[in-house]
Amino acid sequence: MATTELGVLYKDLVQSFTATPADLKKSGVILSKLKVGLITAGLLVPQPDANLQDLVVAREILEIGAFWSIRSKDIPSFDRYFSQLQSFYNDFGSVLPPSPREWPIRGLNLIRLLTQNRIADFHTTLESLPLPTDELTSNPYISHPINLERWLMEGSYSKVWNAREEAPTEEFKFFIDSLMGTIRNEIASCEETAYDSLPIKDAATLLFFNNQAELVQFAQKRGWQVDLSSGTIVFSKKTEEKVEIPKEKLITADLLYARELEQIV
Numbered sequence: 678m679a680t681t682e683l684g685v686l687y688k689d690l691v692q693s694f695t696a697t698p699a700d701l702k703k704s705g706v707i708l709s710k711l712k713v714g715l716i717t718a719g720l721l722v723p724q725p726d727a728n729l730q731d732l733v734v735a736r737e738i739l740e741i742g743a744f745w746s747i748r749s750k751d752i753p754s755f756d757r758y759f760s761q762l763q764s765f766y767n768d769f770g771s772v773l774p775p776s777p778r779e780w781p782i783r784g785l786n787l788i789r790l791l792t793q794n795r796i797a798d799f800h801t802t803l804e805s806l807p808l809p810t811d812e813l814t815s816n817p818y819i820s821h822p823i824n825l826e827r828w829l830m831e832g833s834y835s836k837v838w839n840a841r842e843e844a845p846t847e848e849f850k851f852f853i854d855s856l857m858g859t860i861r862n863e864i865a866s867c868e869e870t871a872y873d874s875l876p877i878k879d880a881a882t883l884l885f886f887n888n889q890a891e892l893v894q895f896a897q898k899r900g901w902q903v904d905l906s907s908g909t910i911v912f913s914k915k916t917e918e919k920v921e922i923p924k925e926k927l928i929t930a931d932l933l934y935a936r937e938l939e940q941i942v
Contacts, residue, residue, distance in 0.1 A: 683714045687734055694741050701749055708742050721761065723769050733773055736765040740778040747848045759786050770807065781846050784818030788852040791826055799826060817845045834860050838885045857885060865899055869912045877908050
């Protein structure tokens with residue numbers, strides 16, 4: 678490593694992040710120190726004259742940072758780490774040895790775009806991947822978000838829900854849960870419009886909840902009335918705002934306009 682201090686911090690990071698369970702708090706503190714160290718050593722943005730082994734370690738630090746961000750549910754942090762990794766992946770991809778974390782991180786970025794409903798950016802990013810078209814579906818980290826996007830467009834929400842169990846890494850599940858949150862809100866809005874009430878069991882099935890407690894918590898956030906004794910949910914109807922039309926003003930204005938027309942003629 679460029680400096681002895683960075684080397685020690687790097688080993689501490691790997692140890693804390695790969696522990697069972699991972700020490701996310703300690704990893705976050707170490708990552709902050711390492712980023713400062715990478716900037717000082719000129720390794721945060723890779724340069725052609727840098728030591729290749731130092732670049733490999735710098736890349737791994739940023740990759741751990743990306744995974745740490747998702748486990749910490751810090752999406753802006755993931756975006757920053759992903760942006761910093763682009764130069765390592767795109768500009769130095771032919772120089773550095775392949776990273777086993779590259780495709781999982783690229784796949785996570787694709788799902789992140791789906792959770793933000795950035796469909797155009799999703800397709801642009803997918804088309805720019807350094808991977809032949811026929812290999813997109815054979816790469817599990819890329820095929821997973823491709824399938825999710827297709828199912829979302831089809832409205833096959835049950836397939837999105839089942840895809841959670843098929844996630845290639847645990848980090849993928851975080852974004853799928855985020856997608857399901859968006860889907861549940863869309864379904865809930867339809868339920869409020871179509872029904873006055875529903876049996877709790879049916880509502881749980883429609884909203885993809887595994888237990889009643891999760892449904893009740895969701896219902897309370899939306900202002901629904903939950904009657905456990907009768908086993909039903911009553912949806913709150915949004916009252917339509919009545920717009921008062923100023924009839925007298927409109928009639929007066931029309932008459933004035935008519936007189937002006939008569940004078941012109």
